[in-house]
Amino acid sequence: MKKVAALATLLTLTSALAAAPKDTLVYQMSSDIPTMDPGVTYDTASGAVVENIYETLLTYSGASLTKLEPLLATKWTISNGGKTYTFDLRKGVKFHSGNAMTCADAEYTFERNLVTNSAESGNWFLAESLLGTGANAADDKTITWARIDKAVECNNAGQLVFTLPSVDPAFLAKLAFPGQSVVDQKHAAGLGEWNGKEATWKDWVGKDLTNSKLSQNPSGTGAYKLVRKDANTVLATAFDSYWGKKPALKNVIFQKVSEIAARQQAFLRGDADIIDGGGRAVDTEQVKGKPGVLWVDNLPNTSATAFFMNENIKNAGLLGSGKLDGRGIPATFFKDANVRRAFSYSFNYDQYIRDVQKGAGKQRTMLLPESFPGYDAKVSTYTYDKAKAEAFFKRAYGGQLWKNGFTLTTNYRAGSEPSQKAMEILKANVEALNPKFRVNIQAKQWSEMLKDSKDGKEAMTIMGWAPDYADPDNFMYTFYSSNGYYNPRLNWKDSQIDKWLDQARATVNTAERNRLYSLVGKKAYEQAPYILVPAGVGYTFVSANLVGVSASNYNPMISFANTGTFWKELSKK
Amino acid sequence: MLNFIVKRLIQIPVVMLVLSLMIVGLTQLLTPEQRAAPYIRSEQQAARLEQIIEQRGLRDPFPVQYSRWLGSTVKGDLGYSKASNQDVVTTIKERLPRTIELTIVTAIPILLLSIWLGTLSALHKDKFIDQLLRVLVVLGYSLPSFVVGILLLAVFYAYLGWLPGSGQLNVINTFALGDIKTYTGLLTVDAALNGRWDIAWDALQHMILPALTLVIVLSANIIKVMRNNMLEALTSDYVRTARAKGLSPNVVNRKHARRNALLSIVTLGGFLIIGLLGGSLITETIFAFPGVGQWVVQAAIGVDLAAVLGFAMLTAVIVVLVSTVVDILYGVIDPRVRFD
Numbered sequence: 001m002k003k004v005a006a007l008a009t010l011l012t013l014t015s016a017l018a019a020a021p022k023d024t025l026v027y028q029m030s031s032d033i034p035t036m037d038p039g040v041t042y043d044t045a046s047g048a049v050v051e052n053i054y055e056t057l058l059t060y061s062g063a064s065l066t067k068l069e070p071l072l073a074t075k076w077t078i079s080n081g082g083k084t085y086t087f088d089l090r091k092g093v094k095f096h097s098g099n100a101m102t103c104a105d106a107e108y109t110f111e112r113n114l115v116t117n118s119a120e121s122g123n124w125f126l127a128e129s130l131l132g133t134g135a136n137a138a139d140d141k142t143i144t145w146a147r148i149d150k151a152v153e154c155n156n157a158g159q160l161v162f163t164l165p166s167v168d169p170a171f172l173a174k175l176a177f178p179g180q181s182v183v184d185q186k187h188a189a190g191l192g193e194w195n196g197k198e199a200t201w202k203d204w205v206g207k208d209l210t211n212s213k214l215s216q217n218p219s220g221t222g223a224y225k226l227v228r229k230d231a232n233t234v235l236a237t238a239f240d241s242y243w244g245k246k247p248a249l250k251n252v253i254f255q256k257v258s259e260i261a262a263r264q265q266a267f268l269r270g271d272a273d274i275i276d277g278g279g280r281a282v283d284t285e286q287v288k289g290k291p292g293v294l295w296v297d298n299l300p301n302t303s304a305t306a307f308f309m310n311e312n313i314k315n316a317g318l319l320g321s322g323k324l325d326g327r328g329i330p331a332t333f334f335k336d337a338n339v340r341r342a343f344s345y346s347f348n349y350d351q352y353i354r355d356v357q358k359g360a361g362k363q364r365t366m367l368l369p370e371s372f373p374g375y376d377a378k379v380s381t382y383t384y385d386k387a388k389a390e391a392f393f394k395r396a397y398g399g400q401l402w403k404n405g406f407t408l409t410t411n412y413r414a415g416s417e418p419s420q421k422a423m424e425i426l427k428a429n430v431e432a433l434n435p436k437f438r439v440n441i442q443a444k445q446w447s448e449m450l451k452d453s454k455d456g457k458e459a460m461t462i463m464g465w466a467p468d469y470a471d472p473d474n475f476m477y478t479f480y481s482s483n484g485y486y487n488p489r490l491n492w493k494d495s496q497i498d499k500w501l502d503q504a505r506a507t508v509n510t511a512e513r514n515r516l517y518s519l520v521g522k523k524a525y526e527q528a529p530y531i532l533v534p535a536g537v538g539y540t541f542v543s544a545n546l547v548g549v550s551a552s553n554y555n556p557m558i559s560f561a562n563t564g565t566f567w568k569e570l571s572k573k
Numbered sequence: 574m575l576n577f578i579v580k581r582l583i584q585i586p587v588v589m590l591v592l593s594l595m596i597v598g599l600t601q602l603l604t605p606e607q608r609a610a611p612y613i614r615s616e617q618q619a620a621r622l623e624q625i626i627e628q629r630g631l632r633d634p635f636p637v638q639y640s641r642w643l644g645s646t647v648k649g650d651l652g653y654s655k656a657s658n659q660d661v662v663t664t665i666k667e668r669l670p671r672t673i674e675l676t677i678v679t680a681i682p683i684l685l686l687s688i689w690l691g692t693l694s695a696l697h698k699d700k701f702i703d704q705l706l707r708v709l710v711v712l713g714y715s716l717p718s719f720v721v722g723i724l725l726l727a728v729f730y731a732y733l734g735w736l737p738g739s740g741q742l743n744v745i746n747t748f749a750l751g752d753i754k755t756y757t758g759l760l761t762v763d764a765a766l767n768g769r770w771d772i773a774w775d776a777l778q779h780m781i782l783p784a785l786t787l788v789i790v791l792s793a794n795i796i797k798v799m800r801n802n803m804l805e806a807l808t809s810d811y812v813r814t815a816r817a818k819g820l821s822p823n824v825v826n827r828k829h830a831r832r833n834a835l836l837s838i839v840t841l842g843g844f845l846i847i848g849l850l851g852g853s854l855i856t857e858t859i860f861a862f863p864g865v866g867q868w869v870v871q872a873a874i875g876v877d878l879a880a881v882l883g884f885a886m887l888t889a890v891i892v893v894l895v896s897t898v899v900d901i902l903y904g905v906i907d908p909r910v911r912f913d
Contacts, residue, residue: 020744021744028739032871035658119621119624120621120625124621139624206624211653211659231668232741233747235747235748237748255740257739257740258861259858261859265730265738269734446610447606448607450610450622451604
């Protein structure tokens with residue numbers, strides 16, 4: 001018995017050391033960190049490390065999504081009718097390698113991003129701004145070294161100059177993306193990365209940099225430098241020669257712990273300051289209100305989700321009879337606006353918010369987060385209205401739809417419980433209107449859905465979008481333009497909306513852009529190309545010992561979404 | 574004997590070749606889009622799906638894809654694992670020693686405990702101790718490792734706070750890893766050789782709960798087999814003869830009965846080691862223990878084919894090596910078995 005007691009005491013004493021030390025931030029995550037090379041950083045997990053090891057020219061000011069402030073740049077001017085951006089770069093900035101940051105490093109960085117522009121990266125939107133196309137030189141033969149070289153240069157005064165082929169009001173916001181962080185040219189070239197010379201640029205076109213030498217051995221200007229990365233851990237420590245204010249936390253540790261139960265226990269015991277949760281329902285039950293927990297609610301949600309109603313279904317397998325005879329649908333089933341409106345009135349938005357989002361959700365007027373500029377809260381929204389749904393179904397196809405009925409097959413991403421529930425709500429309400437209406441729901445693997453939806457082979461599905469940069473164009477053009485990313489999944493075209501969206505792209509006048517987006521929102525409400533799924537209300541939770549996490553300084557564009565801040569802004573009590 | 578070992582070693586590339594053909598063949602049942610999906614991390618990237626398929630030659634005919642894989646494997650390149658974000662060979666080099674360490678810490682108590690308890694149970698057939706052990710065996714059989722793991726975590730980590738919960742080291746000690754010179758790849762041993770007893774002790778503590786989980790779950794089968802073997806041995810002619818010769822019960826039980834009862838335990842022990850070295854998948858995942866098991870679970874979920882293939886190759890090597898050792902041990906325990 002004495003031996004057991006002694007062992008217990010020993011174990012207790014040693015495990016007491018396990019709690020996260022005061023100068024160390026411990027974050028237990030569910031996913032891993034795919035890369036630490038900014039040139040290919042596109043996911044939030046990688047971004048959460050890269051944005052703290054590296055720095056961009058500018059960043060969001062506090063919680064604002066519209067105000068940008070200098071970071072590695074000290075100021076910038078826009079000239080040539082909005083097509084030339086000239087940046088003054090901060091002096092006395094050092095990379096972790098000890099090399100001094102110069103304009104040549106910044107030039108190298110953006111040229112490297114334009115040269116590689118791999119499929120895995122988010123550099124397509126930088127290329128759109130600077131080259132007028134999202135493609136790289138392998139896919140678009142008109143891209144030459146001369147075009148890349150001209151797009152970004154250092155002038156004699158040591159300023160960084162971007163020359164755009166046309167106006168892009170989102171350009172500055174794009175530069176705040178962690179993937180556009182400035183890298184250390186000497187260090188990178190020394191490791192065997194591209195040397196920045198014309199002679200070798202072609203060898204690097206389209207190259208996937210996920211596992212690049214720079215990813216394994218990063219050198220940025222950020223407040224933290226990488227100590228080591230192994231199978232489950234990323235260790236970073238404060239960079240002594242950082243140009244800015246010295247961070248309060250000396251160390252940052254990211255540990256991968258796949259099991260939610262293990263993460264919760266570590267968090268509640270104080271071994272982790274922050275963990276990845278398990279969704280609002282789980283976190284409310286297991287974590288909220290427990291001692292030592294700081295729960296921050298009502299945070300902005302910057303993703304948008306919708307039911308897509310395809311007006312040109314290129315998949316005979318989903319059409320049944322292919323006719324309006326009750327046993328199928330024609331490929332152009334959703335072309336009649338009355339059908340789209342009827343479906344929009346058939347979805348029970350309140351039920352979805354209550355059942356799926358546990359009451360923490362709200363309807364949006366457009367497929368644009370309300371925290372983004374251009375959002376117009378005054379645009380009308382659809383409500384669940386059986387009578388209106390019935391009226392529109394009766395009007396559709398000159399009454400043939402109501403008389404004959406239809407069988408529609410919809411797909412949702414396998415494993416996505418919210419999508420499944422949303423589909424079930426819609427199905428129940430539509431089928432209740434008319435016994436001749438039938439909606440079949442099928443789960444589908446993501447990989448297949450990606451391909452089929454892109455090829456226009458889905459009749460109706462649910463998909464979402466998260467922003468790359470805080471500009472309304474990233475949502476509005478994506479969802480509503482007939483040239484937008486999502487159009488092949490929808491095949492909906494409205495010439496007036498296309499015109500407005502193009503106009504909004506071509507001006508830097510914010511008031512004018514907001515007016516145009518409002519017009520798009522109103523017309524889209526009338527035309528109902530999508531059923532807008534209510535947006536969940538954002539929340540986070542951290543250890544109450546952690547200082548610097550609050551709704552007032554939470555920026556949803558910061559990749560470290562657990563705090564919505566950079567690590568350097570955090571401290572511990 | 575040497576001839577026997579060489580023959581077995583020659584089997585390794587053959588087994589690997591057959592396995593790889595089977596697995597690469599099976600992967601062809603997945604569409605190129607499915608095989609490209611692990612490279613897509615967001616809806617935005619889906620626009621580049623076709624480009625990824627083309628870059629990686631996922632639409633090439635099977636012989637082309639297979640020979641490409643074989644060509645790089647021969648050069649020691651098993652491809653890039655999305656699940657570990659590094660190449661497969663580096664991943665195995667980094668993670669296998671950790672799994673070996675956990676295997677050692679786990680397999681020794683399992684084997685010693687099972688042999689002892691199985692023998693005890695048989696010697697006290699139908700008495701209280703036997704009944705109790707049989708109940709425990711049924712429990713061990715019935716409980717899945719994730720249930721045992723979570724229970725142990727809840728009790729010893731969350732509630733009592735006696736043992737660490739997950740990972741390989743306490744967070745702050747992970748910084749010290751860079752200062753430890755690697756001799757064996759086994760963290761406890763290397764830390765001790767570096768004079769860092771604190772790290773060695775910490776690493777050992779982190780292995781207690783995963784090891785205990787595996788001991789509870791994996792001992793049941795061996796205890797049961799050991800008990801049955803002992804019961805059979807105790808009623809055999811040679812034991813009766815030994816008793817008739819007037820040998821003490823202790824000598825009869827240990828030298829005659831148990832020695833023979835151990836034969837099938839050697840085989841079972843071989844399977845146990847293969848299983849543990851191949852990665853204790855669920856246990857490593859629950860305890861975030863960074864061994865090969867945790868990696869392959871992530872790889873399987875993420876359709877990480879390079880990792881799955883690499884893991885299969887590793888398993889093939891382990892199976893052939895361990896079964897060779899088991900056969901040699903057979904010969905040592907039972908002189909009637911010879912390797913010609």
